Amino acid sequence: MIKIKDLHKNYNGLVVLNGVSVDIPEGETLAVIGPSGCGKSTLLRLILRLEEPTKGSIEIDGQNIARLSEDGLIKIRRKIGMVFQSAALFDSMSVYENVAFALREQNHFTEAEIKKVVKQKLELVELPGKENVMPSELSGGMQKRVSIARALAFDPRIILYDEPTTGLDPVTSTTIENLINKLSRELKVTSIIVTHQLSTIFRTAHRIIMLDQGRFILGGTVAETKRSDNPIIKKFITAGGET
Amino acid sequence: MIEKLGHATLDFLEEFGRTSQLFLNTIASILSGKTNPRLVIEQMVKIGIDSLPIALTSAAFVGMVFAVQIATEFVRFGASKYVGGVMGIAVARELAPALTGVVIASRVAAAIAAEIGTMKVTEQIDALNALGTNPVRYLVIPRFIACTLMLPILTIFADILCFFGGYVVSVYLIKINAVDYMNSAQQLMKYSDVYGGIFKSLIFGMIISIIACSKGLGTKGGAKGVGEATTSSVVASLMALFVVNYFLSVLLFK
Ligand SMILES: Nc1ncnc2c1ncn2[C@@H]1O[C@H](COP(=O)(O)OP(=O)(O)OP(=O)(O)O)[C@@H](O)[C@H]1O
Ligand SMILES: [Mg+2]
Numbered sequence: 001m002i003k004i005k006d007l008h009k010n011y012n013g014l015v016v017l018n019g020v021s022v023d024i025p026e027g028e029t030l031a032v033i034g035p036s037g038c039g040k041s042t043l044l045r046l047i048l049r050l051e052e053p054t055k056g057s058i059e060i061d062g063q064n065i066a067r068l069s070e071d072g073l074i075k076i077r078r079k080i081g082m083v084f085q086s087a088a089l090f091d092s093m094s095v096y097e098n099v100a101f102a103l104r105e106q107n108h109f110t111e112a113e114i115k116k117v118v119k120q121k122l123e124l125v126e127l128p129g130k131e132n133v134m135p136s137e138l139s140g141g142m143q144k145r146v147s148i149a150r151a152l153a154f155d156p157r158i159i160l161y162d163e164p165t166t167g168l169d170p171v172t173s174t175t176i177e178n179l180i181n182k183l184s185r186e187l188k189v190t191s192i193i194v195t196h197q198l199s200t201i202f203r204t205a206h207r208i209i210m211l212d213q214g215r216f217i218l219g220g221t222v223a224e225t226k227r228s229d230n231p232i233i234k235k236f237i238t239a240g241g242e243t
Numbered sequence: 244m245i246e247k248l249g250h251a252t253l254d255f256l257e258e259f260g261r262t263s264q265l266f267l268n269t270i271a272s273i274l275s276g277k278t279n280p281r282l283v284i285e286q287m288v289k290i291g292i293d294s295l296p297i298a299l300t301s302a303a304f305v306g307m308v309f310a311v312q313i314a315t316e317f318v319r320f321g322a323s324k325y326v327g328g329v330m331g332i333a334v335a336r337e338l339a340p341a342l343t344g345v346v347i348a349s350r351v352a353a354a355i356a357a358e359i360g361t362m363k364v365t366e367q368i369d370a371l372n373a374l375g376t377n378p379v380r381y382l383v384i385p386r387f388i389a390c391t392l393m394l395p396i397l398t399i400f401a402d403i404l405c406f407f408g409g410y411v412v413s414v415y416l417i418k419i420n421a422v423d424y425m426n427s428a429q430q431l432m433k434y435s436d437v438y439g440g441i442f443k444s445l446i447f448g449m450i451i452s453i454i455a456c457s458k459g460l461g462t463k464g465g466a467k468g469v470g471e472a473t474t475s476s477v478v479a480s481l482m483a484l485f486v487v488n489y490f491l492s493v494l495l496f497k
Contacts, residue, residue: 050369078375088366102374
């Protein structure tokens, strides 16, 4: 489903990704862990082609995204839901308009259908009835959840989560983790979760990869990762995620 | 020193290139029919209606002060018959279009650059892209069309207010004959003076909106970046406006 090959990314001399490769089959939930600033968000931005790689390629559904026309790229992006680390809600629009945005832009839903979808997605993230609130009136954690609802609105086949549970209380975190699992189990959604939060990784990931110094260290399944004798992974896990 | 100048030139050329590319991109998207009328109307209200008070107030008072200056001098030289005509030509060709352009450049360019710049630094532009929406289509086109249409309309209002501001001062304050004022305007002015001025304002609308959008989309680095983009969008669009105005005037009114 997603094939990343020898991906490099530099920012004016700063090497962030230094040749990473991974195949993510359909239905897998892959967790990418790593210290702050190691390039996790950058990896997700590259997958959406919000950023151009310095070298290497990314294939989604067998298509090299670097070669897509603008319309082709839009089609691919409409299969992918992205939860931004900063939530990135449209601050001039209400919660309703944020969640409805992609559906409205796709132009083939009636307003009644959209209304139903928005209501249902807001319930999934435990924010029922918040339709008419403006993003600036929400807490950080609530904004994050609206951002998840917005990403889920058009039932994407692939979901990229950038720190989906960071800053949420344990109960809400668990709700979101259950939601991630449910989407994966019932709809066979392919997910990439980027996070520090070990509890989220352990509860949702099929496979864990650690990003260290621009390269991937394979951790395997949750159980394998916990048993790993790689010193870098060990240190990250015993430190509780913050290195 | 020379190196610094070189850098500044390169920056300018890069900026100019980026803005021109955005302009071509915008025109191409408009021609391929990717315009959302609802967003255009929303922007027309924001840019046009909300700018009316400042555009009209400045037009009226500039017309009045201009009349104070020329009418007094003309009376002194016994040319009071020509005040209306000179007033009309100056207003239609230069005062109204340039003044409206300046007002819109400072008010609207700043607002556009600040809004789009904030969206850029808070990843809202990325979110638009991620949701499969092209930011040029969603943000730039409506502002470009609205500004390009509203500037000529505001200029027509400014023409009227500026000209009659001059009338009021000339006739009631400086006691110039009202019939002479209107007659000379009719005799000396050509339709092309009015059309030319309106045409210039249309070009100003394009320049202001495209520079402001380009500055907004190019914003880097937090609140400070937004501030810089806002200021530089006003400075750049004003400079472009004055330079382009000169060349257009030379071409149009020879
Ligand atoms: N637009 C940019 N220009 C220059 N450098 C950048 C840019 N974006 C990211 N970087 C740099 O790339 C590196 C990786 O950033 P990234 O946001 O991917 O980290 P991260 O792993 O997501 O960190 P965190 O866990 O804190 O969110 C950082 O050192 C950052 O300074
Ligand atoms: Mg990050």
